Amino acid sequence: MAENYHIPVLLNESIEGLNIADNGIYIDATFGGGGHSRAIVSKLKTGHLFGFDQDSDAKANTIDSENFTFVYHNFAYVKNFMQYYNIPAVDGILADLGVSSHHFDDAQRGFSFRFDAPLDMRMDRSVKKSAYNIINEYDEQELTKIFKMYGEIANARRLAQEIISNRTGAPIKTTDELKKIGQKFCNPQTESKYLSQIFQALRIEVNNEMQALQEFLQGGLSVLRPGGRFVVITYHSLEDRMVKNFFKTGNIEGDVDQDFFGNVKAPFTAVSKKVIVPSNEEIQRNNRARSAKLRIVEKNG
Ligand SMILES: C[S@@+](CC[C@H](N)C(=O)[O-])C[C@H]1O[C@@H](n2cnc3c(N)ncnc32)[C@H](O)[C@@H]1O
Structure with a gap:
């Protein structure tokens, strides 16, 4: 192994x-x-x-x-x-x-906010939909729903709106870009938990878990x-x-x-x-x- x-x-x-x-x-x-x-x-x-x-x-x-x-x-x-x-x-x-x-530790897979990587998070890389598609293509309602349901995030709608306003000029491409958006909604004490909730929600949606x-x-x-x-x-x-x-x-x-x-x-x-x-x-x-x-x-x- x-x-x-x-x-x-x-x-x-x-x-x-x-x-x-x-x-x-x-x-x-x-x-x-x-x-x-x-x-x-x-x-x-x-x-x-x-x-x-x-x-x-x-x-x-x-x-x-x-x-x-x-x-x-x-x-x-x-x-x-x-x-x-x-x-x-x-x-x-x-x-x-x-x-x-392995998923969290392989920086390139995009599962972890510890590393800067392309927004991916697919366990099965033969499927098309990745975290990139969700972050850049879901509407406010869809984003709010996944953050609420799968991340149990209290201010899910505000987070969804912030993502949408950030992607209007150019797409959000990396985990670092997403992390920076998330950081606007938390303080250093709550940061790790809050970012984990965002990343968990996305991962569950990407993989249809x-x-x-x-x-x-x-x-x-x-x-x-x-x-x-x-x-x-x-x-x-x-x-x-x-x-x-x-x-x-x-x-x-x-x-x-x-x-x-x-x-x-x-x-x-x-x-x-x-x-x-x-x-x-x-x-x-x-x-x-x-x-x-x-x-x-x-x-x-
Ligand atoms: C927590 S790890 C299992 C670790 C394993 N028990 C060991 O001792 O190494 C979960 C594994 O399940 C796989 N997995 C998750 N969802 C799956 C699914 N829907 N179908 C097949 N494999 C899946 C992941 O790719 C990952 O390798």
């Missing part, structure tokens, strides 16, 4: 949560640096792991094992790919959502065998809410479905009653683990 690509978060807890059988079939929906995948493959004898990632950089970390297949695709299509590989059902699915350290997660959860439910485990690590409240609702009710809104007798129709049973978070020791060792939340469920029969 490329050095410093990514340190896996909640590694032992999530692998334990999968309850791996050495002849089982598993999916790692977010291969990245392959840290979780390597731990899974090390527990397999005749079993198999399919590792998905939509970023071509992740291919370089692939695992040289007959028990492993790298799938260079969006996890939204997990069901289609299991059909393609002739796998009727899998024993466990893991997802460690969002971007990897909430839509992909919804499709993945639905696809995952349909390919998981009864008794199989679904293990998901989230990093912000929007994705955590979606996963929590889905695990409780089978839909992302969290609407409880009842049968004729009033019994709740739940697709899963929680394995860990409470959400699992990293220890202080892990957070000290790996600051990027600080917002992680792990949820583990088992599919009902």
